[in-house]
Amino acid sequence: MTKLVDFINRIWTHNRDKSIPPDFGIRALIHIPMGILCSIPVWGWALSYLFYKYQRNEDIHTIDEAWKDIYGALVGYVLGLIIQVIIFFSLT
Numbered sequence: 001m002t003k004l005v006d007f008i009n010r011i012w013t014h015n016r017d018k019s020i021p022p023d024f025g026i027r028a029l030i031h032i033p034m035g036i037l038c039s040i041p042v043w044g045w046a047l048s049y050l051f052y053k054y055q056r057n058e059d060i061h062t063i064d065e066a067w068k069d070i071y072g073a074l075v076g077y078v079l080g081l082i083i084q085v086i087i088f089f090s091l092t
Contacts, residue, residue: 028072035076
């Protein structure tokens with residue numbers, strides 16, 4: 001399992017990642033499903049707000065660079081919107 005995590009971290013990197021060893025890739029990847037859920041209209045918006053507030057509060061207390069989690073959720077959010085557009089146009 002650690003080889004898979006190391007592989008993901010080597011493939012998906014960010015120049016702001018200062019942690020040793022780098023963990024940007026896996027942290028962003030595991031938050032993509034959360035972003036997809038946040039892209040669902042109406043109730044997803046509230047979930048998105050709560051997720052953002054939770055991550056910022058956690059970062060104040062643990063200083064774990066919450067921007068990595070938020071970045072992954074934003075990638076998921078965009079993917080969720082793309083999926084919704086594809087579904088919408090395939091149904092019409």
